[in-house]
Amino acid sequence: xxxxxxSPEALRLQEGESSSLNCSYTVSGLRGLFWYRQDPGKGPEFxxxxxxxxxxxxxxxxxxxxxxxxxxxHITAPxxxxxxxxxxxxxxxxxxGSEKLVFGKGTKxxxxx
Amino acid sequence: xxxxxxxxxxxxxxxxxxVFLECVQDMDHENMFWYRQDPGLGLRLxxxxxxxxxxxxxxxxxxxxxxxxxxxxxxxILESASTNQTSMYLCASSFSAQVSxxxxxxxxxxxxxx
Numbered sequence: 001x002x003x004x005x006x007s008p009e010a011l012r013l014q015e016g017e018s019s020s021l022n023c024s025y026t027v028s029g030l031r032g033l034f035w036y037r038q039d040p041g042k043g044p045e046f047x048x049x050x051x052x053x054x055x056x057x058x059x060x061x062x063x064x065x066x067x068x069x070x071x072x073x074h075i076t077a078p079x080x081x082x083x084x085x086x087x088x089x090x091x092x093x094x095x096x097g098s099e100k101l102v103f104g105k106g107t108k109x110x111x112x113x
Numbered sequence: 114x115x116x117x118x119x120x121x122x123x124x125x126x127x128x129x130x131x132v133f134l135e136c137v138q139d140m141d142h143e144n145m146f147w148y149r150q151d152p153g154l155g156l157r158l159x160x161x162x163x164x165x166x167x168x169x170x171x172x173x174x175x176x177x178x179x180x181x182x183x184x185x186x187x188x189x190i191l192e193s194a195s196t197n198q199t200s201m202y203l204c205a206s207s208f209s210a211q212v213s214x215x216x217x218x219x220x221x222x223x224x225x226x227x
Contacts, residue, residue: 032213043117043203043218044156051213087156091213099213105155 002027004090006104013111016077021086021107024070029093033071035064036087038106044087078111085109116140117219119204125225132191134222136204144207145187146216147171147179149200156203162187194226 004025013019023033032051036044048057050066057064061082063074073086088104120135138145146161148171158171160179168179176198180188187206191198201223205216 034215036218041221041223043205043220044216046215046217049213049215089216101158101216103156105153 002090002092002094002100002102004088004102004104006086006088006107008107009105010108011110013075013078013109015079015111015113018074018076018078020075021073021109022070023073023088023090023104025088025090025102026069027090027092027102031091031093031099033066034089034091034101035071035073036089038085038087047086075109078109080111080113083109083111117204117206117217119202119219119222121222122220123223123225125227126191126194127227128195130191130194130226132194132224132226134189134191134202134204134224136187136189136219137185138187138204138206138217139185140206140208140217141184142206142208142217143184144209145181146205146207147177147187147189148203148205149173150203150221151200159189194224196226198224199226200224
């Protein structure tokens with residue numbers, strides 16, 4: 001069964017304290033891995049797509065990387081406004097040639113001033 | 114920027130009522146999706162559509178139906194609302210089913226069934 005596991009479930013950082021969120025996956029036929037940010041009471045907001053191992057994407061204080069089994073979302077010198085839940089989703093090729101998107105349950109990040 | 118608009122942010126309905134959740138996207142996207150999001154369960158796919166008048170069941174379609182009469186509009190229908198359908202409902206759209214394109218979400222409808 002295709003699975004996406006995010007860790008930790010929750011993370012508290014001090015402002016400026018860099019860290020990483022993990023998304024590990026067991027799928028066959030990876031078609032793409034997506035990172036989203038979700039603020040309380042809002043829908044997820046798209047951040048990055050990664051397609052192949054070794055690929056990296058950056059946006060402000062965020063950098064996403066991908067290996068064959070996991071992805072990391074690195075947060076450098078975070079600010080309180082980076083507080084949110086970060087979701088990972090994997091697009092996998094399934095039987096019959098169709099695709100399925102599997103979401104992780106998210107990591108809730110809190111950055112204290 | 115893609116805009117996905119859900120007609121209501123909050124809804125309170127009674128058990129047994131028929132409930133319509135409306136979603137409109139403005140970027141001519143082919144694909145549209147309905148998810149529900151619950152604490153500890155994450156995002157679960159209810160129904161999706163790759164084209165007008167087409168619909169496909171997701172992982173949890175029981176108790177729901179959908180309608181897509183126009184490309185930009187995708188409606189979720191709860192035929193007879195029940196308390197276990199209290200949840201955050203999220204609509205999303207994406208450009209194409211042929212390549213891995215990201216979902217663009219609306220801001221959600223928080224539905225309470227009493």
